[in-house]
Amino acid sequence: MMDYLNQIIEDWVGWFHFITSVLALIAGTIVLLNKKGTLFHKRTGYIYVASMLMLNISSFFIVNFGGFSLFHFFAIASLITIFGGMIPAFRRGKNWLVKHFYFMSWSVVGLYCALWSEVGTRFVNNMKDFWWMVALATFVTAFIGARIINKEAKKLNFK
Numbered sequence: 270m271m272d273y274l275n276q277i278i279e280d281w282v283g284w285f286h287f288i289t290s291v292l293a294l295i296a297g298t299i300v301l302l303n304k305k306g307t308l309f310h311k312r313t314g315y316i317y318v319a320s321m322l323m324l325n326i327s328s329f330f331i332v333n334f335g336g337f338s339l340f341h342f343f344a345i346a347s348l349i350t351i352f353g354g355m356i357p358a359f360r361r362g363k364n365w366l367v368k369h370f371y372f373m374s375w376s377v378v379g380l381y382c383a384l385w386s387e388v389g390t391r392f393v394n395n396m397k398d399f400w401w402m403v404a405l406a407t408f409v410t411a412f413i414g415a416r417i418i419n420k421e422a423k424k425l426n427f428k
Contacts, residue, residue: 282327282330282331283331285323285327286324286327286328286331289320289321289323289324289327290320290324290380290383290384290387292316292320293317293320293321293324293380294380294381294384296313296314296316296317296320297317297321297376297377297380298377299313300313300314300317300373300377301374301377301417305370305425314373317377318351318355321347321351321376321380322348322351325344325345325347325348325351328340328341328344329341329344340383340386343379343383343386346379347376347379347380347383350372350373350375350376350379351372351373351376353368353372354368354369354370354371354372354373354376355369355373357369357372366425367427370421370422370425370427371418371422371427374414374417374418374421375414375418377414378410378411378414378415378418381410381414382406382407382410382411385402385403385406385407385410386403386407388406389402389403389406
């Protein structure tokens with residue numbers, strides 16, 4: 270397994286990106302599945318945010334498609350969701366919890382969508398198959414994510 274990973278992750282930036290992505294996936298999932306507002310939620314959430322910041326920043330040092338690509342655009346969108354979720358939590362202004370909830374929830378869903386893109390770049394051999402496979406997986410992931418987010422929002426009386 271490690272030899273295979275060395276074949277698809279070529280340098281230290283790739284390894285850093287991979288490790289921070291796995292950490293973010295684990296922490297983000299834990300945050301979503303556990304009670305909100307607890308000390309555990311906050312600590313795990315900070316691990317998620319730190320790993321996402323490192324993950325997104327490292328993505329700008331990975332150039333697979335000859336320069337700035339759609340993946341870099343989505344890294345910027347991901348950073349916006351992280352800041353969109355954390356700034357209200359720090360400021361505690363009007364409706365801060367609703368903003369925090371939606372931005373951070375969509376951040377995790379976006380991370381899962383990005384996972385499908387990463388899987389596609391590693392395991393799909395031609396671009397024609399890559400685009401439809403990633404689009405379909407992303408659509409399904411976003412659809413499921415929206416259902417889960419809306420269900421949780423209802424529980425929290427945000428809807």
